[in-house]
Amino acid sequence: xxxxxxxxxxxxxxxxxxxxxxxxxxxxxxxxxxxxxxxxxxxxxxxxxxxxxxxxxxxxxxxxxxxxxxxxxxxxxxxxxxxxxxxxxxxxxxxxxxxxxxxxxxxxxxxxxxxxxxxxxxxxxxxxxxxxxxxxxxxxxxxxxxxxxxxxxxxxxxxxxxxxxxxxxxxxxxxx
Amino acid sequence: xxxxxxxxxxxxxxxxxxxxxxxxxxxxxxxxxxxxxxxxxxxxxxxxxxxxxxxxxxxxxxxxxxxxxxxxxxxxxxxxxxxxxxxxxxxxxxxxxxxxxxxxxxxxxxxxxxxxxxxxxxxxxxxxxxxxxxxxxxxxxxxxxxxxxxxxxxxxxxxxxxxxxxxxxxxxxxxxxxxxxxxxxxxxxxxxxxxxxxxxxxxxxxxxxxxxxxxxxxxxxxxxxxxxxxxxxxxxxxxxxxxxxxxxxxxxxxxxxxxxxxxxxxxxxxxxxxxxxxxxxxxxxxxxxxxxxxxxxxxxxxxxxxxxxxxxxxxxxxxxxxxxxxxxxxxxxxxxxxxxxxxxxxxxxxxxxxxxxxxxxxxxxxxxxxxxxxxxxxxxxxxxxxxxxxxxxxxxxxxxxxxxxxxxxxxxxxxxxxxxxxxxxxxxxxxxxxxxxxxxxxxxxxxxxxxxxxxxxxxxxxxxxxxxxxxxxxxxxxxxxxxxxxxxxxxxxxx
Numbered sequence: 001x002x003x004x005x006x007x008x009x010x011x012x013x014x015x016x017x018x019x020x021x022x023x024x025x026x027x028x029x030x031x032x033x034x035x036x037x038x039x040x041x042x043x044x045x046x047x048x049x050x051x052x053x054x055x056x057x058x059x060x061x062x063x064x065x066x067x068x069x070x071x072x073x074x075x076x077x078x079x080x081x082x083x084x085x086x087x088x089x090x091x092x093x094x095x096x097x098x099x100x101x102x103x104x105x106x107x108x109x110x111x112x113x114x115x116x117x118x119x120x121x122x123x124x125x126x127x128x129x130x131x132x133x134x135x136x137x138x139x140x141x142x143x144x145x146x147x148x149x150x151x152x153x154x155x156x157x158x159x160x161x162x163x164x165x166x167x168x169x170x171x172x173x174x175x176x
Numbered sequence: 177x178x179x180x181x182x183x184x185x186x187x188x189x190x191x192x193x194x195x196x197x198x199x200x201x202x203x204x205x206x207x208x209x210x211x212x213x214x215x216x217x218x219x220x221x222x223x224x225x226x227x228x229x230x231x232x233x234x235x236x237x238x239x240x241x242x243x244x245x246x247x248x249x250x251x252x253x254x255x256x257x258x259x260x261x262x263x264x265x266x267x268x269x270x271x272x273x274x275x276x277x278x279x280x281x282x283x284x285x286x287x288x289x290x291x292x293x294x295x296x297x298x299x300x301x302x303x304x305x306x307x308x309x310x311x312x313x314x315x316x317x318x319x320x321x322x323x324x325x326x327x328x329x330x331x332x333x334x335x336x337x338x339x340x341x342x343x344x345x346x347x348x349x350x351x352x353x354x355x356x357x358x359x360x361x362x363x364x365x366x367x368x369x370x371x372x373x374x375x376x377x378x379x380x381x382x383x384x385x386x387x388x389x390x391x392x393x394x395x396x397x398x399x400x401x402x403x404x405x406x407x408x409x410x411x412x413x414x415x416x417x418x419x420x421x422x423x424x425x426x427x428x429x430x431x432x433x434x435x436x437x438x439x440x441x442x443x444x445x446x447x448x449x450x451x452x453x454x455x456x457x458x459x460x461x462x463x464x465x466x467x468x469x470x471x472x473x474x475x476x477x478x479x480x481x482x483x484x485x486x487x488x489x490x491x492x493x494x495x496x497x498x499x500x501x502x503x504x505x506x507x508x509x510x511x512x513x514x515x516x517x518x519x520x521x522x523x524x525x526x527x528x529x530x531x532x533x534x535x536x537x538x539x540x541x542x543x544x545x546x547x548x549x550x551x552x553x554x555x556x557x558x559x560x561x562x563x564x565x566x567x568x569x570x571x572x573x574x575x576x577x578x579x580x581x582x583x584x585x586x587x588x589x590x591x592x593x594x595x596x597x598x599x600x601x602x603x604x605x606x607x608x609x610x611x612x613x614x615x616x617x618x619x620x621x622x623x624x625x626x627x628x629x630x631x632x633x634x635x636x637x638x639x640x641x642x643x644x645x646x647x648x649x650x651x652x653x654x655x656x657x658x659x660x661x662x663x664x665x666x667x668x669x670x671x
Contacts, residue, residue, distance in 0.1 A: 001544050005535050006610040012531035016498070020524040023502045030509025030668035034182075034441050041503040045448075049495050060487040063538045064480060069472050090306050115301045116405065118470065118547055120614065126623065128544045128612040133471045136300070136405050140472035155614055157470075157547040159294050160301065162227055162308055165617040 002127065068130070068142065081107040081143065084171070086154070088117030088134035091163035093154050099172045102149050108142040110134045117167070118157025124150040131157050146173040182442040185433075189658040190255055190574050193268050197251035198571055199653070200272065201244050202646040204279070205564070208240040209642055213635045219620045220628035228308075230618035231292035238295030239282055239317075242420055243324055245559065247275055248567045249426030250331060253374065255570075256367045256433045261338040267330055274327030281320030289313025294616065296416065297321075299388075299408035303396050311396055318396075322389045328419075329382045332375045339372055346372055350457070351450040363445040366432040373457045374422045380461060381422070385415030406474060413467040421460050424526060424558065427566035428497060431519050434573050435501060437663035438516045439508035443500060452492035459489045466537040470546045479539065486537030490530045498527035509667035514587050515576060518569030521595055525561025529554055532606055547616075549627075550609025557602040560638070561595075568594075568645050575652030576662045590644040597637030604631035 031037055085096035086108050094113075100106045110119040110132050117134040121144065129152075132140040146152070156167035190198070211233050217223045218230050225233070254268055285291040291313040293301045302314035336346075343349040343364060349372040351363035363369070388411040394401050436443045445453075465482030468474045501523045510516055532554035535541055545551075608627035613620065620628055649656070 001541060002610045002612065005532070005541050005545060005550070006606065009532040009535055009606065013528040016494075016524060016528045016531065019498075019502060020520070020527075023506045024520065027505050027508055027510050027512075028667065029507060030666055031507040032668065032670065037507060038503065041499075041506070045495060045499055045503075048499065049491070052491060052495065056487050056490070060484060060538075063540050064483065067476075067480075067539055068543045069476055069479070090304070115304050116298045116409070120547075122612065126612060126621065128548065130543060131470055131546060135409075135471065135473070138406060138471075138473040140470075142472075157614060158298070159231075159296075159616040161306060162231060162292070164231075165227070165614075165619045 068132075081105040084108045086110045086119055086134070088112040088114070088119065088156070088160075088167075090114050090161055091156070091167040093119075093156075093167065093169035095154075095169060095171065098170065099174060100146065102146045102173050102175055105143055105145045108132075108144070109139050110142065111139045112136045115160055116158045117160050120155045120157040121171070122153045122155055123148070124152070126153070133158060149173050149175060182436060182440050184440075185259070185437070187437065187660065187662040188255075188259070189660070190251075190656050191258075191265065192657065193265055193272070194251050194255045195653060195657055196269070197247055197254075197272055198567075198574075198649070198656075200276070201248035201251065201567065202571070202649055204240055204244040205248070205567075206639075206642060206646050208237050208244065209635075209639045211237045211240070213632070213639050216628060216632040216635050218618065220625055220632045221620070222629070222632060227618035228290070228292070231294075232286050232290060234616060234618075235292045235294050235317075236283070236286050239321070240279075241559075242295060242416070242423075243275065243279065243282075245423035245563060246324075246328060246419060247272070249423035249563070250328070252430045252567065252570050253335075253367075253371050253426040254331075256429050257335065257338075257371045260365060260368050261335075261342045263338050264334045267334040271327040271331040274330075275324050278320040278322075278324035278327070281316050281323065285309075285313045285316035285320065289316060291317045293317070296412060297392070298412060299392055299403055299405055300395070302392060303399070315393060315396055318389050318393055322386060322393070325382050325386050325389065328378065329386070332378050332382065335371060335375045336379065339368065339375065343368070346376060350454055351445050352454070354445075355447055355450040355454065359447050361444070363450060366443060366445050366449065367429050369445050369450065369453050370425055370429050370432065373453050373460075374425050376457055377418050377460050378422045381415045381418030384411050385419065388412055388415065406471065409471065410464070410468065410474070414461075414464045417464045417467060418460055420555075420559070424563045424566075425456070425460075427522075427563050427570070428526070430566050430570040430573070431497070431501060431523060434515060434519055434569070434663065435504055435510075438666065439504045439510050440666050440669045441504040441508060443504055449496060449500070452496040456489070456492050459485050459492075463489055463537075466542075469537070469539050469542040483537060483539050486534045490534045493530045494527055498523050509669055511664040511667060513572070513576070513581075513664070514583055514591060515569050515573035515662075517591055518565050518572060521591075522562050522565035522569060525565055525598070526558045526563070529556075529558025529562055529602075532557065544612070545609055547614065548609040549605045549613045549615055551615055553602055553605030553607075553609050556598075556605060561598045561602065564642075565594075565598075568642075571645070571649040571656070573662055574656040575649050577652065577655055579661045579664050586644060587648065590641040593637050594641035594645070597634045597641060600634035601631055601638055604628075604634060 112134040120131040354363040
């Protein structure tokens with residue numbers, strides 16, 4: 001997902017840069033009568049608008065199909081969910097268990113005992129695979145199925161004070 | 177459709193009040209840039225300040241940059257808006273005075289009280305410092321923000337008064353008669369439309385911000401008065417999002433006013449323009465849940481609303497303002513000087529920054545990129561390369577010694593240094609975000625250091641270029657206050 005976001009951003013930013021560069025290069029010789037240019041410009045703008053609608057509209061809807069909020073995420077996965085109660089403290093994570101089994105859904109019930117924290121799960125290559133906020137008075141639930149064994153790290157994703165960067169923990173993913 | 181033609185408006189110098197705003201903005205901006213550079217150098221492990229200092233500087237940088245963006249944006253808006261409505265110079269100066277009082281309070285809370293709960297001061301962190309700062313330091317910080325907020329509220333109430341006195345009501349000032357009826361070509365100028373939008377959203381945003389600050393100040397001294405953490409977060413992000421976005425909508429007025437003078441072409445408020453600004457008025461206020469996408473307990477319909485508006489919000493930026501600049505510059509014969517270059521660059525920065533921003537506002541992307549360095553990556557793109565470039569363009573325009581005054585190579589070099597530095601700086605953030613580098617960490621893991629080191633080099637380039645811009649402005653303060661023609665005639669244009 002991160003790779004797609006990066007490449008898509010680069011492509012779109014490059015397209016914007018191309019538009020600005022093209023106009024800057026073609027800004028030197030003046031066309032005194034602005035009206036025909038304006039009419040052509042408005043026609044192109046309409047096309048640009050409908051292109052954006054045609055591209056962004058389906059993308060906006062498609063990306064809403066797999067939200068991390070609902071229970072449906074693990075509905076078709078094998079086995080019952082392994083529940084991990086996770087509570088954030090200044091500055092440590094309290095986990096009800098630190099070992100789970102791969103290919104079986106895990107339900108992280110995340111809350112905080114004091115202030116706002118962020119519960120971020122990093123894989124062995126230190127890529128963020130899932131997160132939610134840990135907030136006092138609320139429980140946010142992540143449903144995630146690990147497909148690879150290894151040691152995953154929990155990092156704090158919401159600034160919480162002087163040892164925010166040290167608020168790390170580990171969870172081991174193994175097989176049955 | 178109404179037929180629009182260019183009508184020349186004489187270039188006016190800035191009042192002493194506008195110059196005081198801009199002088200303050202430039203000085204604080206430069207200082208905050210240096211603070212930002214120190215933070216990147218610390219993360220890169222090139223210097224060793226320690227976590228305490230890092231988080232204090234981070235709090236200062238965030239609060240200082242948001243505040244100074246507000247001051248700079250207000251200076252641009254006030255300078256041009258006074259052509260159309262009767263504004264109160266007294267209220268304008270009162271806002272600056274309150275701002276400076278607030279700045280002193282905030283600096284005091286950080287430097288002497290060691291407050292470091294970030295500029296977002298999420299409840300209940302200010303009151304739960306684990307002994308790192310006192311109750312008084314937290315009160316001084318939040319009190320400082322409150323004083324600054326009250327100043328801006330006064331300013332916007334005065335602007336609202338002046339707009340209503342001239343146009344009758346906000347609907348007319350937003351051009352609704354022309355938008356929903358016959359476009360007779362008499363819609364208010366873009367400056368008035370933009371100022372009306374900013375006034376509406378900022379009044380609402382500032383009242384919400386002042387409310388949560390007051391509630392949290394009460395909680396500091398009356399702990400039994402508790403606040404729902406989710407409500408507090410929602411109110412803080414509503415206020416924060418509206419206020420920082422409004423700074424861009426204020427600063428873009430410089431583009432609407434100055435580029436037509438350089439191209440001798442009209443940038444009028446036609447139906448599309450009016451529709452986009454009315455839509456932006458609503459979108460800026462209702463998009464704020466995109467800051468809360470990882471708060472799963474937040475009402476889901478609001479999170480989906482944040483996702484959808486994130487996509488819709490890119491349309492006016494790209495299709496109306498960004499594209500509008502391209503239209504009036506294309507085959508215009510524009511003469512490229514520092515002001516026109518920076519203003520043109522600023523719209524690129526705004527439009528380009530909107531791309532990683534809406535991608536981050538996609539819920540499934542946010543799930544693996546929220547609070548990574550992707551976030552400062554996108555907002556620095558549209559704020560540094562967008563909003564700040566608008567302000568730099570404006571100060572170069574004000575200080576330009578004459579219509580056809582030539583520029584030295586140093587200024588041109590600084591322009592390219594700023595452009596490439598800001599782009600490299602923001603891309604290093606975005607790339608680090610792609611690599612899942614967590615945001616707001618004083619100490620980075622060894623594998624994250626290369627991105628920090630690259631980012632530090634580009635940040636230094638931005639600071640050096642900005643220093644030249646600011647010094648140039650201070651050396652031309654005398655000229656900036658006088659009325660004379662600044663915008664050169666486009667090549668081949670009929671005089």
